[in-house]
Amino acid sequence: MHYEVICFMIAFYPVFVHIGILKSLLLIVYGLNFRFCLRLPLCIATVLILFAASASAQTLLQDKAILFPEGAHTCSETKKAFSSDYISIIAGTTAEKLPARVKYYHLDFDIYPDQQLLSGTSELVIESFGDIDYVEVELAEAMEIHEILFYNDLQAPLPVTFTRANSNQRYIIRVMLPQTQNAGEVFSLQFRYSGTPVSSGLGSFVFTQRDGKPHFWTLSQPFGAREWFPNINSPAVKADSATVVARIPDGLKLGSNGLLVSNDLIENGRREWHWHTRYPIAHYLISIAAADYVSFTDYFHYSENDSMPVINYVFKGEDTPILREQAFVTIELLQLFSALFGPYPFKEEKYGHKMFSRGGGMEHQTMSSMRNFSRALVAHELAHQWFGNSVTCAGWEDIWLNESFATYAEGLVIEHLDGEEAFRNWRLGLLSRITEEPEGRVYVPSEQIDTLPSARALNRIFRFRTTYLKGAMVLHQLRVLLGDDKFFDIVRRWVQEDFRFSSAYTSDFIAIVEEETGISWTTFFNAWIFDTSFPVYDLNYSWLPVAGSNATEHQKYIYRLQASVNASAGNRTDFAIPVEIRIPAADYGPDSADTTITVIPDTKLLNIELELPFKPGAPELNPNLNWIVRAGSVSSGLRDDAPDAGISARMLSPYPNPFNDRLIVPVSVLQNRTQLTIDVFDITGRKVAELANEMRSTGEFIISWDAGTLSSGVYMIRMQAGRDISVKMVTLVK
Numbered sequence: 054m055h056y057e058v059i060c061f062m063i064a065f066y067p068v069f070v071h072i073g074i075l076k077s078l079l080l081i082v083y084g085l086n087f088r089f090c091l092r093l094p095l096c097i098a099t100v101l102i103l104f105a106a107s108a109s110a111q112t113l114l115q116d117k118a119i120l121f122p123e124g125a126h127t128c129s130e131t132k133k134a135f136s137s138d139y140i141s142i143i144a145g146t147t148a149e150k151l152p153a154r155v156k157y158y159h160l161d162f163d164i165y166p167d168q169q170l171l172s173g174t175s176e177l178v179i180e181s182f183g184d185i186d187y188v189e190v191e192l193a194e195a196m197e198i199h200e201i202l203f204y205n206d207l208q209a210p211l212p213v214t215f216t217r218a219n220s221n222q223r224y225i226i227r228v229m230l231p232q233t234q235n236a237g238e239v240f241s242l243q244f245r246y247s248g249t250p251v252s253s254g255l256g257s258f259v260f261t262q263r264d265g266k267p268h269f270w271t272l273s274q275p276f277g278a279r280e281w282f283p284n285i286n287s288p289a290v291k292a293d294s295a296t297v298v299a300r301i302p303d304g305l306k307l308g309s310n311g312l313l314v315s316n317d318l319i320e321n322g323r324r325e326w327h328w329h330t331r332y333p334i335a336h337y338l339i340s341i342a343a344a345d346y347v348s349f350t351d352y353f354h355y356s357e358n359d360s361m362p363v364i365n366y367v368f369k370g371e372d373t374p375i376l377r378e379q380a381f382v383t384i385e386l387l388q389l390f391s392a393l394f395g396p397y398p399f400k401e402e403k404y405g406h407k408m409f410s411r412g413g414g415m416e417h418q419t420m421s422s423m424r425n426f427s428r429a430l431v432a433h434e435l436a437h438q439w440f441g442n443s444v445t446c447a448g449w450e451d452i453w454l455n456e457s458f459a460t461y462a463e464g465l466v467i468e469h470l471d472g473e474e475a476f477r478n479w480r481l482g483l484l485s486r487i488t489e490e491p492e493g494r495v496y497v498p499s500e501q502i503d504t505l506p507s508a509r510a511l512n513r514i515f516r517f518r519t520t521y522l523k524g525a526m527v528l529h530q531l532r533v534l535l536g537d538d539k540f541f542d543i544v545r546r547w548v549q550e551d552f553r554f555s556s557a558y559t560s561d562f563i564a565i566v567e568e569e570t571g572i573s574w575t576t577f578f579n580a581w582i583f584d585t586s587f588p589v590y591d592l593n594y595s596w597l598p599v600a601g602s603n604a605t606e607h608q609k610y611i612y613r614l615q616a617s618v619n620a621s622a623g624n625r626t627d628f629a630i631p632v633e634i635r636i637p638a639a640d641y642g643p644d645s646a647d648t649t650i651t652v653i654p655d656t657k658l659l660n661i662e663l664e665l666p667f668k669p670g671a672p673e674l675n676p677n678l679n680w681i682v683r684a685g686s687v688s689s690g691l692r693d694d695a696p697d698a699g700i701s702a703r704m705l706s707p708y709p710n711p712f713n714d715r716l717i718v719p720v721s722v723l724q725n726r727t728q729l730t731i732d733v734f735d736i737t738g739r740k741v742a743e744l745a746n747e748m749r750s751t752g753e754f755i756i757s758w759d760a761g762t763l764s765s766g767v768y769m770i771r772m773q774a775g776r777d778i779s780v781k782m783v784t785l786v787k
């Protein structure tokens with residue numbers, strides 16, 4: 054489903070970080086500017102250097118393969134871990150126990166737009182999941198029920214009794230069965246009913262006019278199907294197939310799901326439209342819309358010898374060459390999405406659009422309902438055919454599984470068709486909107502659906518800022534953490550393998566991520582799906598030239614950065630994302646450069662000290678726009694009066710630099726009993742030496758390091774003392 058929204062506008066920098074083990078903090082320094090690199094004795098174009106803070110993080114960095122250790126968890130183990138470690142909010146939504154499901158909907162309608170009347174004969178073929186004496190379906194009270202018939206293979210149609218009750222916004226019809234139906238038994242209920250459908254929720258069933266002729270349309274998500282046909286009102290189970298037959302005034306075209314079986318003129322100037330889908334379908338994705346449409350068909354060649362029609366029913370008054378061109382983009386998007394997500398799920402039937410007079414669009418299976426053909430809307434509803442229609446959220450609590458993916462797919466279209474910069478701008482738009490308010494949970498707690506009046510529940514389910522935008526950025530964060538290959542492997546497994554044509558819970562998606570990576574993602578999903586906040590950084594910086602620098606060597610600067618991190622709401626400290634802070638050069642001369650540091654904090658205050666080979670400027674938070682964070686304040690001049698306040702130890706400039714084989718690293722310990730670790734990393738992020746790992750008392754000392762057999766090049770000396778980190782770059786020349 055898509056509300057009318059402003060479309061925001063790619064830089065993509067994969068950062069390979071194992072989030073599960075980042076218990077303290079991880080500092081990544083990379084991106085020495087190319088021009089600066091040229092000045093170095095041994096240079097590479099891009100420098101990616103990782104510094105691990107904790108012993109476990111160090112292990113990670115020694116070998117990237119450790120990001121995804123094989124066989125660490127079995128599926129059942131991850132699910133077990135899920136139930137105990139994840140925020141309890143999900144506890145209420147594990148498998149909804151339905152007593153039965155509808156295997157097949159055969160919906161037959163006589164529709165009289167002038168009288169706004171609908172007369173229906175709906176047959177539900179039902180499979181019992183247990184021993185049941187009655188079945189509860191929903192049908193709104195505006196529909197008068199004339200008769201309900203029970204029958205099965207052995208029995209002729211038999212009228213049955215029923216009761217009607219409204220409870221908590223539900224319109225329950227309890228149908229008493231003539232005999233107990235045991236688990237696995239299949240029987241049919243035929244409902245004969247009529248009335249004027251009420252337009253509830255997002256529309257449900259609307260009679261209106263278009264181009265001087267009658268126009269009617271349906272939009273049943275999430276609760277509206279009951280306004281026009283009886284159904285078991287849960288997305289958790291799907292029918293195997295569905296048929297829609299509708300007799301309407303001749304002169305109108307009626308679009309629906311699947312393939313058009315027949316379209317025959319009958320008596321009294323009326324025409325019968327018969328549509329049928331052989332694919333599994335959730336009840337809320339069944340739809341009809343009729344108007345004095347003009348139809349045109351494009352073709353999607355999904356393989357060398359096979360093609361599928363893309364059928365468009367557009368309002369006669371809006372059928373223009375521009376609109377047809379806009380609609381034709383669907384073919385390009387089908388190609389893109391097939392490449393990213395795997396084959397279009399319903400290729401044996403069709404895809405298509407039918408215009409309706411409601412704003413936005415709705416992803417009705419195989420034929421979306423559209424107000425216009427903006428590329429973003431076409432992309433969104435098309436993406437839903439994979440996310441929402443093939444794999445459907447099992448509960449409305451899990452609606453982000455539909456909407457976040459469809460929204461992120463809009464971003465992927467921009468990335469692939471418009472380029473990196475446009476995708477970057479698109480993320481900027483999302484981030485601005487997401488962080489406008491301090492709180493917002495992606496997951497919808499059950500009580501916000503079950504106990505609220507349905508209109509409020511609906512607003513909560515489809516809350517744009519969280520269900521759509523934040524969820525989409527959470528997927529982007531996941532992609533950056535996993536890298537493209539792993540991310541899209543997971544997406545394809547999700548939609549093409551484990552949950553194809555099925556319904557799934559948030560826990561199912563997390564289980565696949567955990568199984569595919571072999572690690573726990575508890576912190577990540579708790580922070581970003583089940584919890585409400587995001588990190589806000591207050592940055593405070595100062596710098597000074599290194600004493601002793603002279604005209605013959607490049608001027609160096611000590612840069613001190615304090616990052617104070619707080620949750621936008623609540624007191625969460627761990628968000629499991631590596632947030633970059635870029636330190637640009639203050640002036641872009643021939644020697645300019647910049648450096649990006651990445652911090653994953655779980656402390657509230659970080660002290661970082663870097664030695665930089667350029668005059669630095671103000672720090673920029675999240676320069677790549679990959680993370681849901683907000684800069685609270687950026688100020689210069691460290692907050693504390695004494696420049697050393699809070700700093701437990703300081704690494705002074707190692708010397709000589711460049712060095713030949715022996716390097717002296719002076720360290721000043723400012724607080725008693727400081728645990729120090731000093732390590733050396735090469736430019737690939739590989740740890741090549743450990744210089745210290747010990748408790749130290751106040752005072753100064755030096756470490757002498759013999760580089761031994763290491764080859765010439767740039768090395769990073771990294772010291773961590775408590776939560777303080779210092780980094781110095783040195784050059785080995787042999």
Ligand SMILES: [Zn+2]
Pocket residue numbers: 054055433437455456459
């Ligand atoms: Zn949507």
